Amino acid sequence: EPEVTQTPSHQVTQMGQEVILRCVPISNHLYFYWYRQILGQKVEFLVSFYNNEISEKSEIFDDQFSVERPDGSNFTLKIRSTKLEDSAMYFCASIYSSGGARRNEQFFGPGTRLTVL
Amino acid sequence: GENVEQHPSTLSVQEGDSAVIKCTYSDSASNYFPWYKQELGKRPQLIIDIRSNVGEKKDQRIAVTLNKTAKHFSLHITETQPEDSAVYFCAAISNFGNEKLTFGTGTRLTIIP
Numbered sequence: 001e002p003e004v005t006q007t008p009s010h011q012v013t014q015m016g017q018e019v020i021l022r023c024v025p026i027s028n029h030l031y032f033y034w035y036r037q038i039l040g041q042k043v044e045f046l047v048s049f050y051n052n053e054i055s056e057k058s059e060i061f062d063d064q065f066s067v068e069r070p071d072g073s074n075f076t077l078k079i080r081s082t083k084l085e086d087s088a089m090y091f092c093a094s095i096y097s098s099g100g101a102r103r104n105e106q107f108f109g110p111g112t113r114l115t116v117l
Numbered sequence: 118g119e120n121v122e123q124h125p126s127t128l129s130v131q132e133g134d135s136a137v138i139k140c141t142y143s144d145s146a147s148n149y150f151p152w153y154k155q156e157l158g159k160r161p162q163l164i165i166d167i168r169s170n171v172g173e174k175k176d177q178r179i180a181v182t183l184n185k186t187a188k189h190f191s192l193h194i195t196e197t198q199p200e201d202s203a204v205y206f207c208a209a210i211s212n213f214g215n216e217k218l219t220f221g222t223g224t225r226l227t228i229i230p
Contacts, residue, residue, distance in 0.1 A: 033217065042222045043161060043206065048215040055215040091160060095216060104149040104168075104210055106218060108160040 002026045004109035006092050012115045016081050021112045023075045023092030031095040032075045033106065034067065036060065038088045046090075049075065082116045089113050119144040121209050123221030130197050131229050138224045140207035141189040147209040150190045151218070152181060155204045164205075165192070194226075202228045 005024045013019050025032050034046040047057040049067055057065075066078045075094075079086055092109040120143040130136045142150075148169035153161035167174045167181045167190065174181050178197075183190040194201055207221040 031216065035218070043208075043218070043220045045217045045219065048217050050215065056217060093218075104216060105151070105163060105166065106216075108162075110160050113158075 004092055004094055004107050006090075006109035006112050008112060009110065010113045010115070012117065013082055015084055015116055019079050019082055019114060021077045021079075021090050021092075021114070023077075023109055024073055025075055025092065025094035026096070026107055027073070029094035029096055029107070031055075032069070033093040033095075034077045035091045035093060035108075036088045037091065037111075043091065046077070079114075082114075084116050087114055087116045119147055119209050119211065119219040121207060121219050121221040123207050123224060125224060126222065127225045127227070129227045129229055132197055132199060134197055136192075136194045136197055136201070136226055136228075138192045138205055138207070138226070139189060140191070140209075140221050141187075142209045142219075143188065144209070144211060145185075145188065147211045149210040149216075150181070150183060151208050151210070152179075152192050153206045153208065153220075155206060155223075161206060197228045199228050199230055202226060 007022045032049045035043050037043045045058050047061045048055045064080045068076050089111045091111045093106040123140045151166035152164050154164045155161045165176050165179050165181050167183050178195045180193040204223045204225050206223050208218045210216050
């Protein structure tokens with residue numbers, strides 16, 4: 001069964017450094033999401049992406065964050081200047097779409113644990 | 118926007134007994150309600166979901182009920198087993214928009230052998 005994949009599984013960085021988290025959604029999916037989960041807390045929506053543009057972003061997704069789908073398969077989340085509070089698990093997710101009808105089930109990747117020192 | 122509340126935050130149940138987790142939502146336009154199980158350090162895994170045109174759905178030992186009028190939905194696990202121990206999250210999604218998930222705060226379920 002196809003799965004969403006994410007790399008790296010764990011990223012350690014110094015405060016102020018840029019990081020890029022990578023996701024490969026399931027190949028026939030067209031709607032993509034990033035979520036964040038701080039340790040011990042709930043999963044929070046960051047941003048959704050469709051048709052090569054952001055469709056919605058949360059208040060967490062400030063100017064330090066950006067997303068890109070550079071080559072039709074990868075979906076990336078960039079944090080320009082990391083802060084201590086960016087330490088969290090970041091999950092990518094995607095939704096199946098066929099003929100304009102969307103199913104609601106979101107498929108999550110395994111996550112990237114980001115640690116900012 | 119949508120707000121999902123979840124109770125209890127922790128739940129301990131004797132093996133073989135039933136567990137019930139409850140959630141409420143605020144947006145009457147929400148029409149899809151998934152439940153996720155998350156083990157430590159792992160991704161959320163969808164275990165069951167329900168759409169707003171259905172009041173109840175069952176899959177073996179797991180069932181979900183939905184009361185649209187009261188805007189609440191519940192997860193029921195019967196005949197609990199040690200492997201059911203995990204954190205469970207409810208979520209809500211609206212079809213009017215980009216279908217982002219709004220999660221509840223999670224319930225840590227511990228099954229006591």
